[in-house]
Amino acid sequence: MSFVMADNGDDDNQYRIKEGDYVVLKRGEIFKAVQIQPRKKVIFEKQWIFLDNAVRQLYSTTFEILSGGNLKPHELKDTASPLVEAGTDNRNIVDDGKSQKLTRDDIEALKEKGLKGQDIIKKLVDNHATFGDKTEYSQVKYIKKKKKKYENTVMILKPSCRILAMMYHGREPGKICHLRYDTLAQMLTLANIHAGSKVLVFETCAGLVLGSIMERMGGYGSVIQMYPGGGPVRAGVENFGFPAHFHDTLHEFPICHVNALLAGTLDTSAKDPTAENTHEKQLNLAAEKKQNQPEAEEQGTPEEESMVTNTGDDAGQDVEKTEKDKLKEAKVSDSVFHTRLVCLIISLFFTCRLIISSRFHPCPVLLGLLKFLSPSRPFVVYSQYIEPLIECFKKLKECGGTVNLRLTDTWLRHYQVNIWTLHCSPVLAPLYLSAGIVLGDVKLICSVMEIHALELPAHSFVLMFMSEEVWNSRLF
Structure with missing residues (x-):
């Protein structure tokens, strides 16, 4: 649907993100409503991100969060489907913590090499001893859990009730x-x-x-x-x-x-x-802000300064009172x-x-x-x-x-x-x-x-x- 609208030129403008729009960030089952503003930091799930690169992109697009909080459109791959044959039930699976061959140090080493979340999830599945014995639902649930942990992505949605x-x-x-x-x-x-x-x-x-x-x-x-x-x-x-x-x-x-x-x-x-x-x-708040502004660097003599100050105060008070x-x-x-x-x-x-x-x-x-x-x-x-x-x-x-x-x-x-x-x-x-x-x-x-x-x-x-x-x- 989105690709068809994208070929129509300006017809899909209402489906694209613009500056000043209110959008909803989504990651898993977590939502947050924000406004698109240039170079404004947004905190989402304890992470700083900038939404500038989302402008002119279609709604419901998934973005990858890069270093520095910038966004990049994320190419989705079908990793939610089981990668191997599924078992009939989980009765013979024992959760002893030894089914995963990769250690935490191995996973950190993969991150340092620059592997993305999808590649890390594939490595985890390949090195899981009992993954093929899990049911189809358990395999999908396992992949979804690892996605939430290792994939650094966010989806931008159009607000609705x-x-x-x-x-x-x-x-x-x-x-x-x-x-x-x-x-x-x-x-x-x-x-x-x-x-x-x-x-x-x-x-x-x-x-x-x-x-x-x-x-x-x-x-x-x-x-x-x-x-x-x-x-x-x-x-x-x-x-x-x-x-x-x-x-x-x-x-x-x-x-x-x-x-x-x-x-x-x-x-x-x-x-x-x-x-x-x-x-x-x-x-009153606006008046306080004006009073708290720093004084000018150039100053005249004390006599001139007192005369200007008195005249300025009286004129400023009259103007401010009239405006009020x-x-x-x-x-x-x-x-x-x-x-x-x-x-x-x-x-x-x-x-x-x-x-x-x-x-x-x-x-x-x-x-x-x-x-x-x-x-x-x-x-x-x-x-x-x-x-x-x-x-x-x-x-x-x-x-x-x-x-x-x-x-x-x-x-x-x-x-x-x-x-x-x-x-x-x-x-x-x-x-x-x-x-x-x-x-x-x-x-x-x-x-x-x-x-x-x-x-x-x-x-x-x-x-x-x-x-x-x-x-x-x-x-x-």
């Missing part, structure tokens, strides 16, 4: 509430995420769920992120490396203002103290406009999808945000534990207004497939049994109380579904 979910789940599963990639795919499917959707998201998974939704939508539609605390967390969204127009469809709204929005008492012209304080901190005031006003005006826009999107047009995936108890969050969901629209709630979702299930059954309510739990297992046997992998079995519970449902009706709370006429739903051009516009 599956790859990033595997990366987070393997390195820091607590950051994403132990959300596995198959459960994430089930959530996106149950919510029917597609281009042009209007999605309301509340998640504390480092932005992984938010980025997966934006990837499915392809830059069309609108996403409103409800966030707790001082500001939205979007570390996972940055790792996707979306184009600039993708972020134009992303909006945020503090969940602490939801009740005020429902009651109609939200003051959209008020200043956002959180944003203002954050901006003040940035300005202008930036504050611009920041406040942008925040006010953005808040009004989000309120308009939520209140006037409602939302098509609702996805909740957080470490907080989902019941009060779901009951509060469910009022913004349009009728006959799906919502999905994820939790690492089943007890909070059972409470949500019972509460929704009591309140009514929903159909097709169900709790699902996905299992994922890796199996060893041999010639005569099939059994679960003993290494990965404890890690992939369960990945949390998903609550899926469809909102059936919207009560009159919710309509009055949002100050909308009862016929707004009819107008909303009749005006398809407005409903599918990029603005909302």
